[in-house]
Amino acid sequence: MSADVTRLFAEIDAVLLDFDGPVCSIFAGHPARDVAAELVGMLRSHGVDLPSHLATESDPLEVLRWTGSTGVLETTRMVEDALCEAEERAVQTAAPTPYGREVIVAARQAGLPVAVVSNNSAGAVTAYLAAHRLMGHVAPVIGRAYADPSRMKPNPEPILHAVRALGASASRSVLVGDSLSDIDGARSAGVRVIGYANRPAKVDAFRRAGSDVVITSMKPIADVLTRRCEQVEEQDSLGR
Incomplete structure (x- = not known):
């Protein structure tokens, strides 16, 4: 799994994260x-x-x-x-996803821009990021279009909006999501996709749906990005 994540991130310039799942469990305390x-x-x-x-x-x-x-x-x-x-x-009362914060911070330290693309409201996402001191690491936050649920994922529009805002190319961007709507939306947008299977039943479904990689924890991404940070720091020190 880590080798697959490593290979994928060697071809990635921008990270897109779904919110409810990869970043936190929004309804943990309010079902x-x-x-x-x-x-x-x-x-x-x-x-x-x-x-x-x-x-x-x-x-x-x-x-x-x-x-x-x-x-x-x-x-x-x-x-x-x-x-x-x-x-x-x-x-x-949302519960942070283990290693979700580490993924965000390590990505930015490694020089990769991070956006959140969510079917939740932008106001809720922004409130969470602010409360957890992550706003400085994430921009833009793309929430669902107001009162127009047809534009939520799997519609590729919000994903492509995030890619354009980051100045990245779709083919060198990756979306980490925990639902079939994330995977289908990423595929339609031409974006690479990591299926975060936070329940065992999702593993096979995500593979069948065409995920580039399926993970059961955010840790492999955090590990790969941390190593990338170390490589960046080493290159910087050699260049001094």
Whole structure:
């Protein structure tokens, strides 16, 4: 696994990270299923006719996707606003992903720009990064388009937005993500992709989806980038 990551990063000039997964578990202290239930309850209270499957939906982003598919902008905005508020509460108790911080810091020290590309709101991502003293290492933060869930990953638009903002080429950028939407979006954007399988069931699914590399921990990336930092420092010292 480390050898695969090493080979991939030898061809990479920019790092894109999904947020919920590679950086932190946003809903660790405020469960996603509770947020989804709150959104469904709000829709019901406004008289929205809901499909039966939405009653047991545990992913608030899927509730937003469904709402957006109705084409009723006022309702979509209502759900978007409520989800943004819930996410900004959730990041206060989010659990940092082991080695996620090390990946961000080591990438920047190795001279690789880092962007976050998330289906969560930019406000929530920024609040987390600020609270964990990571804002100086990450730019830009690309969150989901307001009240337009069709533009969330796997739509490649936010990924390509990040690549352009970093002044990088898609083929020499890598996205680290923990969902099929990350992998599919990266493939559509022409970006390399590392599937972070934070659950065993994801490993085979990510391989079938076309991940360049599949990892079960962020540690291999942190290790590769740390070695790259050491090589940069050694080259600098030799050049003095």
